[in-house]
Amino acid sequence: MAIWQTLAAQKRDSIIAAIPQEWIIPSIPKVEEVKDITGGYIQQFLSPKEIEITETDAVDIIKNASTGVWSAVEVAKAFCHRAALAHQLTNCLHEIFFEAAIRDAEALDALYSQQKPLGPLHGLPVSLKDQFHVKDVETTMGYVGWIGTHEGQKNHPKHRVYESEMVGELRSLGAILYVKTAVPHTLMSGETVNNIIGYTLNPKNRYLSSGGSSGGEGALIGARGSPVGFGTDIGGSIRIPAGFNGLFGLRPSAGRLPYEGMANSMDGQNTVLSVVGPLAPSAGGLKLVVKSLLSIKPWLDDPMVVKMPWREEEGNVEGKLTFGVLRTDGVVGLQPPVRRAVEMTLKALVEAGHEVIDWNPPSHKNVNDACLQTWRYDGGADVLAAFALSSEPMSTQVQQAYGRGQQPQFDATAIAANNVRVRNIKKEYMDYWNRTAAITRTGRPVDAIICPLAPFAAARPEGYKYYGYTTWVNLLDYTSVVVPVTNVDKSVDKVDDMYVPLDGLDKEVQASYDPELYDGAHVSVQLVGRRFQEERMLAIAEITAMSLKSSK
Structure with a gap:
């Protein structure tokens, strides 16, 4: 056995x-024996009280924990237990620190006994990518x-003693931290797989991926082993796991939430920035944690955060809205369940009195090509160096x-040229969006875009071949929220024998759809708004979600 295999096995065993x-x-x-481990399957290992706690929304957990209905300790223990079960069934965790979490919960209960809840997240378990x-x-x-090191550096003074800025902020707000969740090595994949924990499965349909790169978060929260967690997104890495696992997920604009002190790939590439954002079973859970973080002025801890407190008025969305609908980006078409989810969403919104118009923007292929260029600046040097540390193979x-x-690295001139290209693309897209005011009933530009987040409900292992439905949002730095819509129904979502593929890639994506295998999987859409519209997009x-629930 190679040294890297021994180290990986030891680390894997230490998690268990x-x-x-x-x-x-x-x-x-x-x-083959148990396809769906959510709901009744995982509940068999839990007590009725644990089920009640772990299937409660983050907002209501706070209500119960801050009023003494539940102690912080019993909430923490319930989620620790369910997270442990979720990991055994899906491979969703990299780090477990339950004992520290229980000690933190005991301290919170001691504070509460003195009528001193710590903050707006008092007693809320929060998982971290x-x-x-x-x-x-x-x-x-x-x-x-990276095992036994600080980001690959041995004997580094920060190893196991350093905390990212948001970690300290979450602690100060009363959150209980208890697990860190799985990622694909490099972070640059829509499936979560690495040589330590293997492949992270989708808890609703274990034939499928949980998504990536925040796939451990998606699987854990999808199995209700966490009420809310934080992932990151540079090409769809929050939205993909949220969508694949039937969750709400927020991709904020860069600079809204603190990223300071986090590990990353390609650190220093600033054309398209990775952003941090939450995933949760409800939009209310996302709002709770974002509003709480902004209440403690993270721009004082992270120089990249914009001084922009939570703006309640921006979230007061009233009256009729206009949505643009993107049914295809012209590069890869949608599999039948995703097409149905998009149509269900626009139908529900029209029934609720809102307007939906076709979205025919500037070429998304051009947008996505420019985004792809940014990830090639260093020719792969950063991630290749990380693999070389142990000689482990790439997935x-x-x-x-x-x-x-x-590969050849970009020089300063080439990087500058791509940055100019990106700026021009942003201007072109902004102008198109502004011009929609001339064709909407409201006389305003489109309020949000209804868009697929992938051509499939979830990827099959080694099947994530196209990322274009998410990466355009990253290049434009738009705010996006994922909304769950439905589940694959094999009796309805049949293979479309009349579909004509656009090219070989599209043909491969369409061929990967199997109604029997996909049956029951979550299907979601993303809603895209302009930059720094987090409050407004969460409200939308x-x-x-309410329109979908009420739809005929």
């Missing part, structure tokens, strides 16, 4: 060893070569981007 013995599932069923540094907890980001999913080895997401 951190789970109390009484929470170990005696026999893990094969995918394994890019956050947490004291006394390792950060591997899926790399074997198949990552090989399509980095498998050719070191709630309006959309």
